[in-house]
Amino acid sequence: MAFRYSFQQSLIRLHHNNAHFLRSLATNTTKSSTTQNQGQTGSQQTSSTSSSNKTKSIKGLGRDVVFIDGVRTPFLQSFTSYKDLMGYHLARHALLGLVKRTNIDKSLPEYCIMGTVIQEVKTSNIAREALLSAGFPDKIPAHTVTMACISSNAAIASAANNIATGQNDAVIAGGVDFMSDVPIRYPRSMRKLLLNLNRTKSTPQRLGLITKMLSLKNFVPEAPAIAEFSTGEIMGQSADRLAAAFDVSRQEQDEYAQRSHKLAQEATEKGYLDDIVPMHIPGAADVVSRDNGIRISTLEQMSKLKPAFIKPHGTITAASSSFITDGASASLITSVDIRIPLSRLTTSAAPEKRNLCQLIYSFFEMF
Numbered sequence: 001m002a003f004r005y006s007f008q009q010s011l012i013r014l015h016h017n018n019a020h021f022l023r024s025l026a027t028n029t030t031k032s033s034t035t036q037n038q039g040q041t042g043s044q045q046t047s048s049t050s051s052s053n054k055t056k057s058i059k060g061l062g063r064d065v066v067f068i069d070g071v072r073t074p075f076l077q078s079f080t081s082y083k084d085l086m087g088y089h090l091a092r093h094a095l096l097g098l099v100k101r102t103n104i105d106k107s108l109p110e111y112c113i114m115g116t117v118i119q120e121v122k123t124s125n126i127a128r129e130a131l132l133s134a135g136f137p138d139k140i141p142a143h144t145v146t147m148a149c150i151s152s153n154a155a156i157a158s159a160a161n162n163i164a165t166g167q168n169d170a171v172i173a174g175g176v177d178f179m180s181d182v183p184i185r186y187p188r189s190m191r192k193l194l195l196n197l198n199r200t201k202s203t204p205q206r207l208g209l210i211t212k213m214l215s216l217k218n219f220v221p222e223a224p225a226i227a228e229f230s231t232g233e234i235m236g237q238s239a240d241r242l243a244a245a246f247d248v249s250r251q252e253q254d255e256y257a258q259r260s261h262k263l264a265q266e267a268t269e270k271g272y273l274d275d276i277v278p279m280h281i282p283g284a285a286d287v288v289s290r291d292n293g294i295r296i297s298t299l300e301q302m303s304k305l306k307p308a309f310i311k312p313h314g315t316i317t318a319a320s321s322s323f324i325t326d327g328a329s330a331s332l333i334t335s336v337d338i339r340i341p342l343s344r345l346t347t348s349a350a351p352e353k354r355n356l357c358q359l360i361y362s363f364f365e366m367f
Helices: 002-037 043-059 087-102 126-133 151-164 188-199 203-213 235-245 250-269 299-303 357-365
Strands: 065-072 111-115 142-145 170-178 325-335
Touching (some): 250 299
Parallel strands (some): 111 142, 111 170
């Protein structure tokens, strides 16, 4: 959406303005310190102390955070090639890809945080399960966060915070979602009967509960809701409201969506998406190496689609929405103090090319 692009550009401008302000602050502080200390005995020592204090004030809460590198599986439409796997399989593959790409020892990370929207019951802390299945030491703690579509961003922000405040020196952060197999449960009436069945002690009591279970209403499945519990609103409805509030027209959204798919297709064909770690699916002949949700449509075709969320007056359609996705990602985030020899990193993992986490952290600091 055009709004999303505008929002991202605003963040970048804000980051640049903040950087300019900090540079000005540093310059002014240096000038002031130099003026005050001229002609005084021990000026070199005083200047050194002033510089140290100045650095602490400029950096805010703590140390600088470095985004070393990140990888991901191909993002596939749900119910396609990944459909017979589990979510932690994808997360494990991303973790192993990160190790291969950065060439780090598996004992280096001190923590792992992953985001997910819908948690699978058997692997509710999917960050921990993926970490162990990828062969990382079991002494490394891990936790999973959920914050709707921003879950992975929240994981990265939490990792940056851990490093900036000195809790950790190296953290793996990422996310995974697996919409091909979401938990579907019995209705509450059936769940209550099943739980009571485990507590009964006599055969007549068990038979009585089993008889109650035979009601058809107890077998109507409950799928997990993607709507917010407190408002009942789903992300598409929120996006429709925002598009109306910021006066983003249907045509602007269609044009931006078309541009997005075209650029994704171009990036795929030219090999720009080098963060993708190809994945072999057990039993499949071919290796999955590219996203399968890219669709190039004409504006005329897109204009014929009906609103997908707020009907009939909404402006967001299937063409301007993301597809339901299976995929996982993982990134390595460290402090500037940690010693990782550049010779051990691949070219794309050089820290000078990946110093993005400071912007992410600065953004989350504001809220």
